[in-house]
Amino acid sequence: MSAPGRPGGGVRPGGPPMGGPGRMMMGAGGPPAKIEDFKGSAKRLLKMLAPDRLIVVAVLVFGVASVVLSTLGPRLLGHATDVIFEGIISKRIPPGVSKEQAIEQLRAQGKDSFADLLSGMGSIVPGRGIDFDRLQQVLLGVAVVYLFAWILGLLQARLTTVIVQRTVYRLREQVQRKLSRLPLSYFDQQPRGEVLSRATNDTDNIAMTLQQSMSMLLTSVLTIIAVLGMMFWISPLLAVIALVTVPLSVFITARIGKRSQPEFVKQWASTGRLNGHIEEMFTGHSVVKIFGRQHEAATTFAEHNDALYTSAFRAQFISGLIQPAMMFIGNVNYVLVAVVGGLRVASGTMTLGDVQAFIQYSRQFSQPLTQVAAMSNLIQSGIASAERVFALLDAPEQSLDPAAPARPEQVRGKVTFERVSFRYKPDEPLIEDLSLTVEPGQTVAIVGPTGAGKTTLVNLIMRFYDLTGGRILLDDVDIATMSRDELREQIGMVLQDTWLFQGTIAENLAYGADHPTPQSITAAAEAAYADRFVRTLPDGYGTVIDEEGAGVSAGEKQLITIARAFLAEPTILILDEATSSVDTRTEVLIQRAMTTLRAGRTSFVIAHRLSTIRDADLILVMEHGTIVEQGTHDSLLSADGAYARLYSAQFAAAAVEVD
Template sequence: MSEQNRKSSHGGPMRGPGFGPGGGMMGMPGQKAKNAKGAMKRLLGYLKQRQAQLWVVLIAAILSTVFGIVSPKIMGKVTTILFEGAIAKMKNVPGAFIDFEAIGRILLLLIGLYAVSALFTFIQQFIVAGVAQKIVFALRQDVQSKLNRLPLKYFDSRTHGEILSRATNDVDNIGNTLQQVLAQFISSVVLLVGIIVMMLTISPWLTLITIITLPLSVLITKKVAGRSQKYFAAQQKTLGELNGHVEEMYGGHSIVKAFGYERKSVDKFNAINETLYDSGWRAQFVSGIIMPLMMFVGNIGYVLVCVVGGIFVTRQAITIGDVQAFIQYSQQFTMPITQVANIANLIQSGLASAERVFELLDETEEIPESPAAGALKTPKGHVAFNEVSFGYKEEAPLIEGMSIAIKPGQTVAIVGPTGAGKTTLVNLLMRFYEIGGGSITIDGTDIRELKRSTLRGMFGMVLQDTWLFNGTIRDNIAYGREGATEEEVVQAAKAAYADHFIRTLPDGYDTILNEEASNLSQGQKQLLTIARAILADPAILILDEATSSVDTRTEVHIQTAMTDLMQGRTSFVIAHRLSTIRDADLILVMNHGSVIEQGTHQELLAAGGFYTDLYNSQFTSGGQQPNAV
């Protein structure tokens, strides 16, 4: 396995829409789900766990809508009282007057209805928010648990940004979609049914006129939403490219500066940004015209209702207050339709995210541990590879029939050109990858019969690529052993020759490392990882070019510390600078996934084979020794 760096990319969460009388904002789906029904079915499985709350939401939505929807009709009575009283006065009808007392009672009733409607709307929104967040919480737990069970090859075959996007952005999008859809869909359906019922109670003929515009509204919504979909997909795709480019340029800022790539970087950014602008503008424009079109259709219905309603009033077939109420209902009629169209887009986006999350949850996990998996109480470090075979792909084997026997306490150096399989050997030993054939044993026990946590707990690792997290230096060193005391942390730092530079920092062991630990030099970071390994006090050590990032003087100190640490422990040292492993008990020379030579330094030099050529190639005229083969 070749040593390589991996980069990541990130996206961003969606925003929730707002809406008001007469319509709502169009959703912004990123892409369509390939198997929408399957994703919907699995998502409904999470919703079923919240059935009780959803029933409460439905009841609250019905009550909120009922109390709100009867208000226009009651308001129409006020108009009728005013109109009839005024007409009677104009005709000088004896005893004619405007009943303001009745109007006052009606207005008080309306205030009460609106207040109760608002209360149930609040209850609905409150419960929906809780349901959505609990589902997201459950999804995050499932994703986190799944990531812990996935093999290393899953992470090696995908960018970190892709995995993070599924675990964060997609889960967040599902939560946003659920919160908006559950509230809007239930309210919209109940409101639509309620409006139709109220319109029918006023005038079936006027209701028929209003409903005639419905097919036209549906047709417009379907056509526009379908046309905007490809632009939204292009927008999200380009946004991902832009995020990836920005992160890549930011992560390698010094390299970009060193090679004078600034102009090309900016030009590429501008090109992607221009494409994003174009697709984003088209997506927003096409989806934005749905509201004007819906308002146009609604106004056609409004005009027809006014004309026909006026004729009915003149014929005394309906009161003027009922016409006013019906006009209000007809204006509200398109609102739930528009919201349902908006919800359709949101659902599409949510299902696409759900599908991506469920794809992650369906990934092949590590081979389950044997029910009888145990642990070695006092591991000695006798390691054996017995006819081991392995390949990242079945059709392309990398290691075939490898057999190695390593005695307890031996220092084993693994050398070879890049891609020879050195790190792969270590990954197999720690069971990050499963072997294809043969067996690997520790103290005679097959590693597949040990718990993974127990197996990996036997090892201490210091890698060429340092890993430190955002926290204090003390916490980073103590990561090597749970419950380590202050004194033990300091002793480990001293053993790794890190104590001196730590104390020169403003906050000493309390110095906070940023996310990239860029406030330390590469050599200082390596010293901290070595201190962490020293504190862990493992049975078996793995040192993957552990001193490659430190100066020569510091390397001498670390080699001394490593020599002390390796006493009595089986140690695997992956090395490029062959001068650092002359004293190893056993040197394994690898090439193309196979151990082609093994022996001590002197034995291999005497054999005059591949190791000899490798060793001699590291010396140039002048006796200088390069850092890598």
């Protein structure tokens, strides 16, 4: 099994370059100054809706029907206005006089304007007044139309929510699967806060963008088309006047949108940097306080916070100019329509109801234009987030497992290095031409100065990195031909940096085992000398701890991780300074337990305290990625080489401390 500690199940290597606290390394040298491919990212995001294409069609159908019915409303209300106005005018005409006679009488009296107005009206019954039965029918029709429009709109909104949540659900799944396929080198170059920001904040922003823009954008576009058709039906002249302002609206929206796009990209990039800094500072808050770096951490936070404030303010302010500009243009359009429409009513070429309906349509026409323009900032923000998530999804993955993976006939634990070479950077070799054979059941200790490649060597066994040259064999089978999962199932690892998750101690102990029983959990804890302190806790094995291991000491956390390795019963055991956090007495007990645990298993022990590896079957001394010495403890001391110098220096330092 592989001990988790970082995404992908890896451990922090000793060699690759790392970004410092609060620094953001986005692969290609920082965030882009603008959206690199707006159309491409938008198309790719829309393609993610394909699995729900039938629901998308239903949304379109409901949207069209809802908009058509909503568009009929003002026209029907215009008829109601005509019924009321015609009734008021007909009341002023003496009974028994026809409409044509009334018009001739008015012209004879010199009332041409009133005559023109009367000639433009439909059904006039002199002396009758308002036809309330007809008015009731029209208003009832309006109520029915608006009711069905509301129901269809509600269904459209419901289905839109289904589509968006399913799409984002699939996107999160893709991100999760991608994170498991990314090589460890990717996480070495990315602050965890930046990766988390893309996986959480950016996906949430995409969800919000799709939710708000899909329904509103669809409704707005359909409304523009339907309303435009009704406007040309009522009065082509007024429709042309209303359309005069459209090019100006498009020009203003495009200009403002072009200015706001880069700011949205900066906003989300700044969000990632801020999240990365916060995550690092809170994870290492004890170290920050110990070294008195609270001021520097606060200063860096203030810098990132100021950058986020500036970019977010500029993005929202610039994009926010669109709506007031569109409202001003809409008001100008309203005035033009009202003036020209009033003149046409007075001339008898239009009815008052038609003008009223047209004014409502002009409002309905400008409102979706304003909404579409106002949504541009939301869409730009969403596309910027989508581009960041797609960049994560497009990152180079670790090499694929073979289609037909090989496996040893019997896993015994023989590990062979054949002329192995590895480098983190192409021009900086770390391990060159290393050959080594470790027989089943042997304990191999790896020592050497910091940066010599000790941890890198065991990382290569776990296939956290691909070799630059040579090959590594497990029981005479090249591990590159095996599946990673099957390879890592044979390996147990105890790290210097302990890793726990929020849950009970029993759950943490059982993390690497299949179907453990309470008895096996207790037995593993007893073997690792963890049982004695666990039973002193208020709830024993049911005590809940968090990922920081609150409530237990560093040494006790180390014992839990060692017991976890006991329970997994791996074929190959890797111990990376596994006893560095325990006291001397506990270390002696653990060494005895480790002797039992290593029995019959191939073990790789990385150690700085040479006193803990005296009984190793083979000791490798590494310098600059090369094995400079190998042998037993006694043979290496008698050789008076690098190991002897390390041993003498370590115990000389201990003697000085005692003195």
